[in-house]
Amino acid sequence: MSKQTYLQAIQSALREELQRDERVFIMGQDVQSNLFGTTPGFVKEFGAERIRNTPIAEAGMAGVAAGAAMVGMRPVVDFSIAPFLYPAFDQIVSTVAKSRYLYGGQAAVPVVFRSTMFYGRAASSAAQHSDRPYSLYMHVPGLKVIVPSSAHDVKGLLKAAIRDDDPVLSFEDASLWTTASDVPDNDYLIPLGKADVKRPGTDVTVVAIGATVPMALAAGRQLAAEGICVEVVDPRTLAPLDRETILDSVRKTGRLVAVDVAWRTCSAASEIAATVASEAFRNLRGPIQIVTTPDTHIPFSPVLEADLYPNKDKIIAAIRRALA
Amino acid sequence: MNAPLSKDQLAEMYRRMQRIRLFEDAAVDLHKRGEIPGALHTAQGQEAEITGACMALRTDDYMVGNHRSHGHTIGKGARMRGLMAELLAKGTGVCKGKGGSMHLADFSVGSLGETSIVGSGLPTAAGAALGAKLQGSDRVSLCFFGDGASNEGTFHEALNMAAIWKLPVIFLCENNGYGQTTPAAQVVAVNDIADRAAGYAMPGVVVDGQDVLKVHAVVLEAVCRARAGEGPSLLEAKTYRYLDHAANMGRNLGYRSSDEIERWRRRDPIVLFARALRAEHGFTGGDIESIDAQVAREVEDAVAFARSSPPPALNEAFTDVLAGTRSS
Numbered sequence: 054m055s056k057q058t059y060l061q062a063i064q065s066a067l068r069e070e071l072q073r074d075e076r077v078f079i080m081g082q083d084v085q086s087n088l089f090g091t092t093p094g095f096v097k098e099f100g101a102e103r104i105r106n107t108p109i110a111e112a113g114m115a116g117v118a119a120g121a122a123m124v125g126m127r128p129v130v131d132f133s134i135a136p137f138l139y140p141a142f143d144q145i146v147s148t149v150a151k152s153r154y155l156y157g158g159q160a161a162v163p164v165v166f167r168s169t170m171f172y173g174r175a176a177s178s179a180a181q182h183s184d185r186p187y188s189l190y191m192h193v194p195g196l197k198v199i200v201p202s203s204a205h206d207v208k209g210l211l212k213a214a215i216r217d218d219d220p221v222l223s224f225e226d227a228s229l230w231t232t233a234s235d236v237p238d239n240d241y242l243i244p245l246g247k248a249d250v251k252r253p254g255t256d257v258t259v260v261a262i263g264a265t266v267p268m269a270l271a272a273g274r275q276l277a278a279e280g281i282c283v284e285v286v287d288p289r290t291l292a293p294l295d296r297e298t299i300l301d302s303v304r305k306t307g308r309l310v311a312v313d314v315a316w317r318t319c320s321a322a323s324e325i326a327a328t329v330a331s332e333a334f335r336n337l338r339g340p341i342q343i344v345t346t347p348d349t350h351i352p353f354s355p356v357l358e359a360d361l362y363p364n365k366d367k368i369i370a371a372i373r374r375a376l377a
Numbered sequence: 378m379n380a381p382l383s384k385d386q387l388a389e390m391y392r393r394m395q396r397i398r399l400f401e402d403a404a405v406d407l408h409k410r411g412e413i414p415g416a417l418h419t420a421q422g423q424e425a426e427i428t429g430a431c432m433a434l435r436t437d438d439y440m441v442g443n444h445r446s447h448g449h450t451i452g453k454g455a456r457m458r459g460l461m462a463e464l465l466a467k468g469t470g471v472c473k474g475k476g477g478s479m480h481l482a483d484f485s486v487g488s489l490g491e492t493s494i495v496g497s498g499l500p501t502a503a504g505a506a507l508g509a510k511l512q513g514s515d516r517v518s519l520c521f522f523g524d525g526a527s528n529e530g531t532f533h534e535a536l537n538m539a540a541i542w543k544l545p546v547i548f549l550c551e552n553n554g555y556g557q558t559t560p561a562a563q564v565v566a567v568n569d570i571a572d573r574a575a576g577y578a579m580p581g582v583v584v585d586g587q588d589v590l591k592v593h594a595v596v597l598e599a600v601c602r603a604r605a606g607e608g609p610s611l612l613e614a615k616t617y618r619y620l621d622h623a624a625n626m627g628r629n630l631g632y633r634s635s636d637e638i639e640r641w642r643r644r645d646p647i648v649l650f651a652r653a654l655r656a657e658h659g660f661t662g663g664d665i666e667s668i669d670a671q672v673a674r675e676v677e678d679a680v681a682f683a684r685s686s687p688p689p690a691l692n693e694a695f696t697d698v699l700a701g702t703r704s705s
Contacts, residue, residue: 120500121504
């Protein structure tokens with residue numbers, strides 16, 4: 054066990070899988086120069102063929118990766134900032150997600166598309182650079198979506214994603230880059246599609262995603278002093294979503310707060326809320342609370358941006374409403 | 378130089394062209410009768426460029442196509458039973474009845490899938506070539522696309538990436554003169570799409586798409602270049618589709634004159650090739666007729682197989698979404 058930051062854990066996951074499997078290679082903009090800090094020294098260790106700089110051509114990157122995957126490779130594509138996936142949207146939806154189905158199971162597209170969500174105080178990136186767009190991809194059958202919330206999880210989930218036979222999109226939150234946690238030294242995988250109860254509790258279930266998980270845990274610690282036992286469930290994988298773990302938790306606590314940094318409409322939080330409302334309605338002892346970013350664009354001004362996202366205080370307020 | 382084609386190879390070339398023609402004759406008929414659901418995009422008139430290109434490839438080379446998809450898979454060597462069953466949406470179809478006419482695929486002969494989003498297959502083909510290169514194999518990849526697709530951004534992205542990485546890929550533009558009903562001349566800025574190759578520092582070659590041997594020679598040269606590690610090529614076959622963009626879509630819209638259609642039909646690629654086989658390659662009229670008869674029987678057999686096949690099991694709607702959802 055050693056302390057690693059989220060960014061170091063991404064490096065370890067990539068390095069270990071490149072060492073383990075010759076079919077794995079990395080392609081993306083500026084991966085050779087290690088611009089984003091996830092590929093330090095990789096060109097020297099693995100060569101420029103496997104650590105491949107691409108043109109700024111996202112649709113091409115996605116489609117080329119899909120083609121290579123169909124003939125037996127395991128590409129890991131670094132799209133850098135999450136909204137840069139949009140130019141590749143058709144390739145992701147029409148080719149990457151659908152080829153296995155469309156061709157009656159003849160095709161496998163084992164790609165991993167990594168991207169970073171870069172928003173908030175440290176970024177001030179304005180409307181086109183600040184997106185948290187994972188729910189768009191949850192909507193499409195055939196894609197798996199992970200949103201890792203800690204160094205420990207990002208390593209285990211990414212390694213599992215690279216070994217998975219389906220396409221996986223990994224949405225990594227830049228606000229977590231410098232957070233550290235204990236990471237096992239051995240080769241470990243976190244199965245895709247399995248939620249993690251990050252904090253056990255009895256009074257209210259908070260389902261939190263990505264960077265909102267540490268906020269929910271902090272809220273739980275603060276409310277414990279008042280005798281409120283908060284259970285925090287981290288889905289880790291949004292598609293396929295581990296509905297059972299979420300439902301089991303709500304059946305126990307009778308209350309749900311769903312937290313998500315994405316926009317409210319058609320968010321992961323709204324899907325989680327809909328699942329609980331339809332499958333565990335009789336177990337609910339109060340109205341479901343949803344804490345998301347409101348349905349507006351992200352403004353450039355830090356003054357305007359600061360209050361838009363979920364935070365610990367908003368989660369605490371939502372928990373109190375759920376308990377009221 | 379490449380060795381001249383053997384008589385067997387020439388016969389196979391003619392056979393595949395005739396398979397495409399008769400397969401589509403049958404498909405048009407079945408579509409009219411309501412036995413084939415959905416859209417039906419035929420390639421009749423384009424058999425020479427399809428077959429000439431495919432026969433310059435090995436069976437283990439990769440091929441990616443488009444929505445006008447029947448000819449490519451037949452040209453690449455797929456058996457017609459599974460293809461026809463797919464058109465009839467049967468469980469015995471190559472895609473288990475989930476892909477249909479626009480999305481045929483037969484991975485066993487290197488056909489990685491036809492795609493119905495215009496231009497979307499170009500990066501896939503470049504990616505298959507990248508995979509082959511990284512694996513150290515000498516396989517090449519060929520992508521069929523139309524004049525319309527050459528205006529898509531994916532065309533530019535795929536050709537540029539293939540060029541900078543010297544990928545073993547052949548981009549073959551089937552320029553049939555029209556994107557649906559819009560003349561290529563109205564929406565393509567260059568006279569020859571092959572001229573666009575200059576922007577990617579790769580060879581660009583125009584070829585008569587109605588002459589199967591000319592297409593074969595040009596594609597074979599590009600294949601040799603790709604296998605030798607010298608990178609991609611952009612080829613443009615000038616060709617024509619006899620029928621409308623898709624069955625029942627023309628509705629006498631008047632975008633092509635009957636004179637124009639007749640002019641192209643006078644250079645029918647199958648008639649031209651049959652004539653050349655007799656005049657220059659020692660084939661008799663009997664040789665040609667016996668291939669025609671054999672292909673007609675194959676198509677009848679494929680139709681009978683498709684008709685007698687069961688529809689997909691209902692649970693197939695939910696299989697092959699993810700790796701863990703295979704059919705039982």
